[in-house]
Amino acid sequence: MSVEATEVTSQPTVRAVAGPAVIRIQxxxxxxPPRGFRxxxxxxxxxxxxxxxxxxxxGFLGPNGAGKTSTMQVLLGFQPPTRGAASIFxxxxxxxxxxxxxxxxxxxxxxxxxxxxxxxxxxxGRLFGIPKTELGKRIDAVLKxxxxxxxxxxxxxxxxxxxQQRIGLAQALINDPDLLVLDEPTSGLDPLGRMKVRExxxxxxxxxxxxxxxxxxxxxxxxxxxxxxIINQGELKILGRVADLVRQHQMDLERIFLRxxxxxxxxxx
Amino acid sequence: xxxxxCLAGIVIKELYRRKDFYVLFVVTALIxxxxxxxxxFHEEKIVRYIKDICxxxxxxxxxxxxxxxTARQIPAERESRTIFPLLAKPVSRGxxxxxxxxxCWLASGIALLVFYLFFAIVVGAKEGHLPVGQYVQxxxxxxxxxxxxxxxxxxxxxxxxxxxxNVTISFxxxxxxxxxxxxxxxxxxxxxxxxxxxxxxxxxxxxxxEWFYAVxxxxxxxxxxxxxxxxxxxxxxxxxxxxLSLCATWLLFRRKILTM
Numbered sequence: 001m002s003v004e005a006t007e008v009t010s011q012p013t014v015r016a017v018a019g020p021a022v023i024r025i026q027x028x029x030x031x032x033p034p035r036g037f038r039x040x041x042x043x044x045x046x047x048x049x050x051x052x053x054x055x056x057x058x059g060f061l062g063p064n065g066a067g068k069t070s071t072m073q074v075l076l077g078f079q080p081p082t083r084g085a086a087s088i089f090x091x092x093x094x095x096x097x098x099x100x101x102x103x104x105x106x107x108x109x110x111x112x113x114x115x116x117x118x119x120x121x122x123x124x125g126r127l128f129g130i131p132k133t134e135l136g137k138r139i140d141a142v143l144k145x146x147x148x149x150x151x152x153x154x155x156x157x158x159x160x161x162x163x164q165q166r167i168g169l170a171q172a173l174i175n176d177p178d179l180l181v182l183d184e185p186t187s188g189l190d191p192l193g194r195m196k197v198r199e200x201x202x203x204x205x206x207x208x209x210x211x212x213x214x215x216x217x218x219x220x221x222x223x224x225x226x227x228x229x230i231i232n233q234g235e236l237k238i239l240g241r242v243a244d245l246v247r248q249h250q251m252d253l254e255r256i257f258l259r260x261x262x263x264x265x266x267x268x269x
Numbered sequence: 270x271x272x273x274x275c276l277a278g279i280v281i282k283e284l285y286r287r288k289d290f291y292v293l294f295v296v297t298a299l300i301x302x303x304x305x306x307x308x309x310f311h312e313e314k315i316v317r318y319i320k321d322i323c324x325x326x327x328x329x330x331x332x333x334x335x336x337x338x339t340a341r342q343i344p345a346e347r348e349s350r351t352i353f354p355l356l357a358k359p360v361s362r363g364x365x366x367x368x369x370x371x372x373c374w375l376a377s378g379i380a381l382l383v384f385y386l387f388f389a390i391v392v393g394a395k396e397g398h399l400p401v402g403q404y405v406q407x408x409x410x411x412x413x414x415x416x417x418x419x420x421x422x423x424x425x426x427x428x429x430x431x432x433x434x435n436v437t438i439s440f441x442x443x444x445x446x447x448x449x450x451x452x453x454x455x456x457x458x459x460x461x462x463x464x465x466x467x468x469x470x471x472x473x474x475x476x477x478x479e480w481f482y483a484v485x486x487x488x489x490x491x492x493x494x495x496x497x498x499x500x501x502x503x504x505x506x507x508x509x510x511x512x513l514s515l516c517a518t519w520l521l522f523r524r525k526i527l528t529m
Contacts, residue, residue, distance in 0.1 A: 032526070073526075073527070073528070076353070076356070076357045077356060077357070078353065078356060078526070078527045078528075079526040079527060079528070080524055080526075096359045096360060096361040096364075097359055098359075099357055099358060099359045099360075100359045102357065104353075104354060104357035106350070106353050106354060106357075108350070110349060110350035110351045110352075110353055110354060111351060111354065112279065112283070112351055114282065114283055114286040114287070115279075115282070119282070123275065123278070123279060124354070124358060126271065126272075126275045127272055127275055127276075127355075127358040127359065127360055128358060128359065129271065129272075129359075168354075171354060181357075
């Protein structure tokens with residue numbers, strides 16, 4: 001996984017990675033049609049190309065409106081690409097089977113509040129086609145992992161915000177995924193919760209799983225990610241190993257990020 | 270198929286964990302029992318009268334349950350964003366639509382069965398006999414009609430994104446079709462050429478729910494069983510209409526952009 005830190009200035013190309021690519025995005029363009037009369041269409045992603053290798057923790061960064069969410073939406077099948085292609089484990093993302101080995105944790109908790117934690121996990125587990133006996137064991141294991149065992153029979157609507165975040169993590173792990181897509185996984189969590197998520201990511205990495213990680217917490221990204229990509233205005237601006245980028249630019253990730261997106265610090269009045 | 274039934278199970282679970290069904294059942298039961306206990310017209314046999322009221326309430330309640338349950342499925346999934354973790358699983362949009370349809374249809378069927386059981390108990394206790402075949406036909410015909418309505422409401426739910434607007438529009442459309450749909454061809458004959466053609470086209474386009482409604486009067490007036498061939502034809506008509514509506518729903522929904 002020795003990928004040189006690369007600042008992308010002109011034509012984006014597919015970046016080669018050492019291991020087999022789990023995620024492959026090629027010349028991806030995402031364009032939203034105009035919302036109303038006299039409005040122009042919005043180009044959210046402009047020819048994005050990148051690969052994420054097996055076993056790496058990959059940070060996908062960018063300011064709000066940079067095109068991160070649009071890219072993730074394409075990867076998760078929420079919208080088709082306007083142009084270009086994206087595949088997961090070699091399967092086109094438009095095919096639902098591409099999501100068989102994925103675990104997805106959305107930024108906010110969006111779960112059926114009329115279900116208990118156990119019912120929710122059983123429902124999602126059945127969607128993955130996990131056999132009944134194995135599913136029972138998986139539910140026990142993930143509830144133990146996120147420390148929600150005592151509350152497994154309670155309706156989700158009675159959960160606190162932190163507990164809802166943890167059930168989100170549990171549902172993302174129910175199929176023992178080979179690729180985990182985490183969208184702002186620590187937002188709304190207390191320091192203990194954040195530590196727990198970090199531990200889980202490290203554990204998954206040791207198991208050889210791939211993690212795609214989107215976050216604004218750059219300190220956290222620096223701690224857990226092997227490689228990062230920063231996109232701005234729909235274009236890939238930088239791609240490389242965190243350590244290499246920090247060494248090459250002689251500054252921490254936050255400063256690199258601000259420089260890439262063109263932020264000019266204002267002098268104090 | 271497992272995925273479709275798995276999605277359907279969630280719809281059924283939602284129905285019995287919400288209060289709507291219980292409220293409607295209690296209201297139907299109370300009104301029927303209250304009306305049945307008072308002899309307004311000094312008639313000895315008020316069974317027909319009870320049947321009429323009870324069946325009307327059952328029709329209205331089942332329509333409310335079917336439309337309210339179906340109309341909120343996809344819009345509410347989008348509004349509460351539960352659709353994102355769901356579609357991040359190996360679930361196609363076609364399976365999602367099929368699962369929602371099966372779930373709403375089964376949930377409405379369960380509610381309808383409870384209503385008919387109550388109806389059979391009340392009427393059976395008054396009349397002293399129970400024409401099971403007639404009840405089965407009435408139940409099946411009404412359930413088939415609900416399948417058509419559910420498929421149409423599901424189609425509406427991918428067009429209208431707010432659950433409340435979808436419920437209101439679906440209700441207005443279903444009641445209009447039920448009450449006025451059968452008279453459109455007569456109205457068309459009285460109109461000038463172009464308007465008449467448009468009304469005739471509309472007459473052949475909309476589902477003819479009144480064919481299913483007719484079975485209600487047979488039950489009230491004890492007119493005996495419908496020919497089973499007619500029931501089969503009506504079922505085939507409902508199946509064809511449901512198939513077309515679900516196809517249209519899938520075509521509209523399959524490439525719809527769902528923004529987070």
